Amino acid sequence: MNDFLYDNQQLMCEKVPVSRIAEEVGTPFYLYSYATLRNHFRVFKEAFADVPHMICFAVKANSNLAVLKVFIDEGGGVDIVSGGELFRALSAGVDPGKVVYSGVGKRVDEIEYALRSNILMFNVESWQELEVINQCAQGLGLRAGIALRVNPDVDPKTHPHISTGLKENKFGIDIERSLETYRLANSLKHVDIKGVSCHIGSQVTRLSPFVEALDRLSGLVRQLKEEGFDIRYIDLGGGLGITYDSETPPHPSEYAEAVLSAARDLDCTFIFEPGRVIVGNAGILVTKVLYTKSTDNKNFIIVDAGMNDLVRPSLYNSFHAIRPVALDNRKEIVADVVGPICESGDYLAKARKIASFERGDLLAVFSAGAYGFTMASNYNSRPRIPEIMVREDRYHIIRKRETYADLISHEEIPPFLIKQPG
Ligand SMILES: Cc1ncc(COP(=O)(O)O)c(C=O)c1O
Numbered sequence: 001m002n003d004f005l006y007d008n009q010q011l012m013c014e015k016v017p018v019s020r021i022a023e024e025v026g027t028p029f030y031l032y033s034y035a036t037l038r039n040h041f042r043v044f045k046e047a048f049a050d051v052p053h054m055i056c057f058a059v060k061a062n063s064n065l066a067v068l069k070v071f072i073d074e075g076g077g078v079d080i081v082s083g084g085e086l087f088r089a090l091s092a093g094v095d096p097g098k099v100v101y102s103g104v105g106k107r108v109d110e111i112e113y114a115l116r117s118n119i120l121m122f123n124v125e126s127w128q129e130l131e132v133i134n135q136c137a138q139g140l141g142l143r144a145g146i147a148l149r150v151n152p153d154v155d156p157k158t159h160p161h162i163s164t165g166l167k168e169n170k171f172g173i174d175i176e177r178s179l180e181t182y183r184l185a186n187s188l189k190h191v192d193i194k195g196v197s198c199h200i201g202s203q204v205t206r207l208s209p210f211v212e213a214l215d216r217l218s219g220l221v222r223q224l225k226e227e228g229f230d231i232r233y234i235d236l237g238g239g240l241g242i243t244y245d246s247e248t249p250p251h252p253s254e255y256a257e258a259v260l261s262a263a264r265d266l267d268c269t270f271i272f273e274p275g276r277v278i279v280g281n282a283g284i285l286v287t288k289v290l291y292t293k294s295t296d297n298k299n300f301i302i303v304d305a306g307m308n309d310l311v312r313p314s315l316y317n318s319f320h321a322i323r324p325v326a327l328d329n330r331k332e333i334v335a336d337v338v339g340p341i342c343e344s345g346d347y348l349a350k351a352r353k354i355a356s357f358e359r360g361d362l363l364a365v366f367s368a369g370a371y372g373f374t375m376a377s378n379y380n381s382r383p384r385i386p387e388i389m390v391r392e393d394r395y396h397i398i399r400k401r402e403t404y405a406d407l408i409s410h411e412e413i414p415p416f417l418i419k420q421p422g
Pocket residue numbers: 058061079102103164199201202203237238239240273274275276277370
């Protein structure tokens with residue numbers, strides 16, 4: 001459910017016509033609905049109301065400070081994967097005691113920053129990483145909260161690029177070796193073993209992979225508890241999918257029922273790291289038709305947003321619904337919706353049955369709130385586009401459009417390239 005609805009033939013974001021924002025701000029831009037963001041977070045959180053839990057939003061899905069603040073104000077924590085994400089989350093006001101840190105390649109400076117910030121725990125992905133965290137904590141005279149990220153070898157049945165919990169993936173510690181790794185970890189004086197974590201993949205649209213992973217994980221947790229480990233947290237990662245096209249993913253309440261029936265008795269605080277399910281359908285990308293052209297066998301609609309703004313179609317061949325901002329009864333054609341980037345792979349839709357858009361028309365690309373802006377780049381020296389949040393009848397630019405000057409602001413011509421007079 002979301003708050004992008006047509007009213008009187010025009011697309012609204014809550015109570016603001018999308019066309020008005022386009023007129024005032026220019027295109028392209030990302031547009032988020034505050035009510036939808038908050039509602040999605042609440043629905044997810046309420047699904048776990050009867051067990052101790054923490055919802056740590058996955059910052060990688062959408063890292064805008066204002067977006068993070070919506071969840072932080074609802075009591076949320078964050079899942080981070082870099083020093084930069086930690087800086088963002090702290091700047092947005094997160095309680096460091098609600099921060100979990102995942103990722104296979106944490107650098108020493110990032111680990112030290114997280115330790116000094118007093119985060120809840122690191123989800124550790126290798127033995128070497130654990131040793132480095134132990135050393136860093138020793139150096140700072142601290143103890144690092146940790147969970148091992150266990151790779152349960154479960155097929156999440158999603159796109160191969162976003163599956164993470166299979167043996168062949170780089171993530172986590174093989175479930176078969178995790179017990180011995182926990183035992184070894186016991187000898188490290190500067191780590192406090194707090195929990196067990198796993199994350200099997202993203203855009204998972206069935207319950208069975210989650211349940212299968214949890215079954216494997218709960219066996220490990222029971223064993224660890226029997227051996228006297230003080231396991232207080234089970235972090236089940238994120239990954240719940242959304243509807244882009246015709247997918248029918250489980251509702252968060254069904255997801256909660258399924259995972260809790262497998263793990264309720266473990267007497268732990270459950271941590272979840274949802275990203276896409278909270279923000280994906282709370283955002284759209286608004287773009288304008290620059291040109292149309294047809295060849296003998298193809299129609300092209302060329303828009304002002306490219307793969308540098310939204311890379312998901314090019315990278316994963318993923319589907320995003322595209323609808324007109326103003327509804328009229330145009331005939332439909334089959335067309336490729338493409339961007340201005342100099343790559344054949346620069347498209348938002350391929351062979352799509354779509355309204356016969358014309359130059360100047362506004363299009364809304366749906367389900368763009370997750371992994372949209374966060375994966376954007378400056379490729380082709382295109383300034384990154386603004387992000388806007390609507391709340392009821394007001395909107396606010398929560399990230400300004402970059403300027404050409406921003407593009408070069410970190411660059412410098414070295415003295416040896418500057419001609420000396422004479
Ligand atoms: C460790 C971790 N946690 C959480 C997430 C969030 O995933 P999603 O956006 O699918 O909920 C990801 C991304 O897949 C991840 O790698």
